[in-house]
Amino acid sequence: MSGPNYGQTFAHMREGCPAQWQAYSRHAFVQGLGDGTLPRAAFLHYLVQDYLFLVHFARAWSLAVVKSETLEEMKICAATVEALVNHEMAHHVQVCAAEGISEQQLFDAREELENIAYTRYVLDAGLQGDFLDLMAALAPCVFGYGEIGLRLAQNSGADAPYGGWINTYAAPDYQTVCATIGAMLEGAVARRLGDEPTGSARWAALQDRFTTATELEVRFWDMGLRGA
Numbered sequence: 618m619s620g621p622n623y624g625q626t627f628a629h630m631r632e633g634c635p636a637q638w639q640a641y642s643r644h645a646f647v648q649g650l651g652d653g654t655l656p657r658a659a660f661l662h663y664l665v666q667d668y669l670f671l672v673h674f675a676r677a678w679s680l681a682v683v684k685s686e687t688l689e690e691m692k693i694c695a696a697t698v699e700a701l702v703n704h705e706m707a708h709h710v711q712v713c714a715a716e717g718i719s720e721q722q723l724f725d726a727r728e729e730l731e732n733i734a735y736t737r738y739v740l741d742a743g744l745q746g747d748f749l750d751l752m753a754a755l756a757p758c759v760f761g762y763g764e765i766g767l768r769l770a771q772n773s774g775a776d777a778p779y780g781g782w783i784n785t786y787a788a789p790d791y792q793t794v795c796a797t798i799g800a801m802l803e804g805a806v807a808r809r810l811g812d813e814p815t816g817s818a819r820w821a822a823l824q825d826r827f828t829t830a831t832e833l834e835v836r837f838w839d840m841g842l843r844g845a
């Protein structure tokens with residue numbers, strides 16, 4: 618399976634669940650974003666939910682600061698919280714404002730069950746487990762959107778209806794976040810599991826967290842389509 622290079626750990630985990638990764642990264646919602654056929658109502662429904670999703674993801678990355686074992690890990694996790702709340706969410710706020718939806722309305726929106734399931738699953742992985750459990754659950758979110766954004770940007774024109782969304786994830790800012798987290802993950806895995814992480818006793822459980830989070834991404838797109 619090919620895609621951008623965000624490090625060996627992510628590559629192994631993605632290869633560990635090819636069907637689920639395909640269902641996530643090639644979902645009908647994604648195809649609709651790319652070719653512009655996604656109904657606007659579905660996009661807005663998704664975007665409001667995604668704003669709430671990012672609120673909880675910022676909480677999960679804050680938990681990663683708590684679970685860090687090195688200052689370097691701590692710095693990268695803290696920077697990711699900053700990137701989520703001040704950059705990625707800005708796109709959501711801007712698009713929704715143009716549609717007459719205020720940021721307060723976004724914050725007060727009712728969470729869909731798929732959103733609760735996904736975000737609380739990730740938070741629980743971090744509460745119950747250690748830094749690697751949390752990273753395995755966070756990884757599909759970070760790298761999946763990086764991969765999808767790059768692929769859609771390669772195939773769509775500058776005036777594409779969802780060009781703003783595509784560019785948020787294809788742009789150097791987001792791609793740099795993916796590369797930085799990918800490198801941090803390599804170091805975190807080597808530090809805790811040694812040089813042969815896939816042969817370690819913990820690998821199956823970490824893969825399971827990654828696979829479950831990927832399945833929850835598929836459900837998130839399904840939920841978006843329901844808003845059409």
Ligand SMILES: Cc1ncc(CN)c(N)n1
Nearest residue numbers: 667670671758759762837
């Ligand atoms: C559901 C979901 N997954 C991933 C991302 C990318 N941070 C996101 N904004 N929303």
